[in-house]
Amino acid sequence: MTLFRIKLMFNDGFTLALVALAAFFGAALNAAAGGGSFLTLPALIYAGIAPVAANATGTTALLPGYLASTWGFREDLGPPRSVGMTALMLTCLVGGGIGAGLLITTSNHAFRALVPWLLLFATALFAFGPTLLRRIGRHPEQHAPRLQALVGLFVVSVYGGYFNGGLGVLLLAMLTLIGETHLNRMNALKNAISAVLTLFAVGIYAAAGTVQWRWVAVMLPAVLVGGYVGARVARRIPREVMRWSIVLIGLVMSALFFR
Template sequence: MFDSALLLTAAFVAGALNAVAGGGSFLTLPALVFTGVPPVAANATGTVALLPGYAAGAWGFREDTAPPPGLSMPLVVLLSLIGGAAGAGLLLITPDVTFRRVVPWLLLAATALFAFGPQLRSRLAGGHPSTAKATVGLLAVAAYGGYFNGGLGILLLALFGLLGQTQLHAMNGLKNWVSALLTAIAVVIYAAGGVVQWPQALLMMVAATAGGYGGARVARRIPPQWLRAGIVVTGLVMAGIFFWRQ
């Protein structure tokens, strides 16, 4: 009962965080590991749980979504699927011991990306790289998302700014579409690899969806700087706990 309550709470808050500012993986991964799920399976299971939220967000922005300069929407879809599949495949061949050692560093990196996301987007915005560089950039970020997912939204927004996209709604819409696509293909590969803990995934999926809806409803009532500070602190605490457990 305690494990179920912990997973439900983590998924609900994670769904709300993703709807408002991102950072949901900072909660789902540690919660699953703390309840006894091996690290690789925990990462895969948490990704499955958050997929409906990405899909709902993508659908909500369907009228605003537009590809960045240098990329067409079909190419964005193709790169998202290829990158997500590559990252998921890499996760499947990563031993639990290795992934356990890598997790705290990934959490720290994702937390730093989240903390300095606005400055990063500001410094990168305004350029117009070639289609080749845009292709490599999106492919690399999609592969990262298929492997770990934490901090993915910040990376995508920074990339779109680098590519010269300036409309926030278009950027957020595309971020959700890319996240949903790469997560969907990653989930298929995780499932084929047998690393998804389906009872936990389905339980958390319901809570994450409810949290996403609730988070969207209250988003305007919470100061953004409070949310960002809370997510950064959560990421640092979770990384510290993983380092300590090693």
Template sequence: MWPSVTEVLWLLGAAFVAGALNAVAGGGSFLTLPALVWTGVPPVVANATGTVALLPGYMASVWGQRQDVQAPPGLGLGLRAVALLSLLGGALGAILLLLTPNATFSRIVPWLLLVATALFAFGPRLRQWASGTTGTEGHAAHWRVGAGLLAVGVYGGYFNGGLGILLLAFWSLCGAMSLHQMNALKNLVSALLAAIAVAVYAAGGVVQWPQALFMMLAATAGGYVGARLVRRIPPSWLRLGIVLTGLVMAALFFARA
């Protein structure tokens, strides 16, 4: 079902700003999910459709940092294992979303938004704490790293808000030291999670393709503009704006519940 002209303009604007946010700091899903819900799309379908819309941005980020994509020495896992665990976790999370009734997801969404907002707000401290708790050798047990990555993957496949901060903290906890390497690996895992989740969502028939396709174009354009403007906006302003957006969206969803 095609949306009205007003809804199209609303969704285009939300997707454009979301793409720009993801390019400079993250938090784009704080806009795409509420925008879709407020145009009448059921919450589970809105979450799936928003993930489809933001997928090209994740893939572009991986391509842009492809030279830095490699598993940190302290991770204890190769890129193949990282990719497989990410895909498995993402698939499990996406299947869990398909099994969640819309009414249940509507009650969960504001809490997920609060968690994602908290992850974003305290991201720098979380990464600092994770780095401080890393052992002197910088290595973590392989099974713990694998289990942790699988859990993060399930979260990302179910609801990817705050995923980037969670992944950066996880890499720090596992002994990674290079921020460029950590960020590139974060982008790779985010793209894999989004790709497998989109495949599961599509198979489950919960994607609103008309909305997804034009939002995808707007998000890609927003990502380009955001990348061009990133150096002109103070990072503290960006972080504050995204945190306030997350809190407002969570409050509105609590009011709807």
């Protein structure tokens, strides 16, 4: 796509409004339950951004939400049962960095072909994640050994650095396998891991010139407002209603990209 075409699309009021709305509702979804990338990635691709850059740009714009969530849970943050905090964060940093490196070396054609499958996988995580967590949590005393826990967190972090969709569900599942049972501590760790690996991944995206900063500037105000509104509204909407709404959005977006 030519630079002129990109500038033309950037000046298109409808496209600007669409991306801003996607950022608003994406941040609101992330604050409530997750799944914001289901909206931001398709909107940015529609705006004419190449798929890899769209993924990197959307992740960058949504990063402040992870940082804010980590700060909000700071009092509950502590090391998990079988892994020290330093080893945990280093593992997630390395995994997130490798995932980001894989993304920026993936061709746009290949990533565009992967998008519907990634969206579908993340949708399945939202649909079946609670059942998975309940089954894992039935035997909290049977937690994974330290090495297995670190390997699992590394794999999940690679996924998170490559594609953020459904990352929270995967992290909660891994923390449950480690032996965590306290919900607030699990959420605090999930948010901290997400923030750390995403921050590092965004640094790699930016260094590679993959992030479209003009679009980040368009999205950021909407993200900040949407994150606040989502956190407030989520208190009034039943969690199951929210979860299945996200699943429906994911299925629709997956179907559109399969076409």
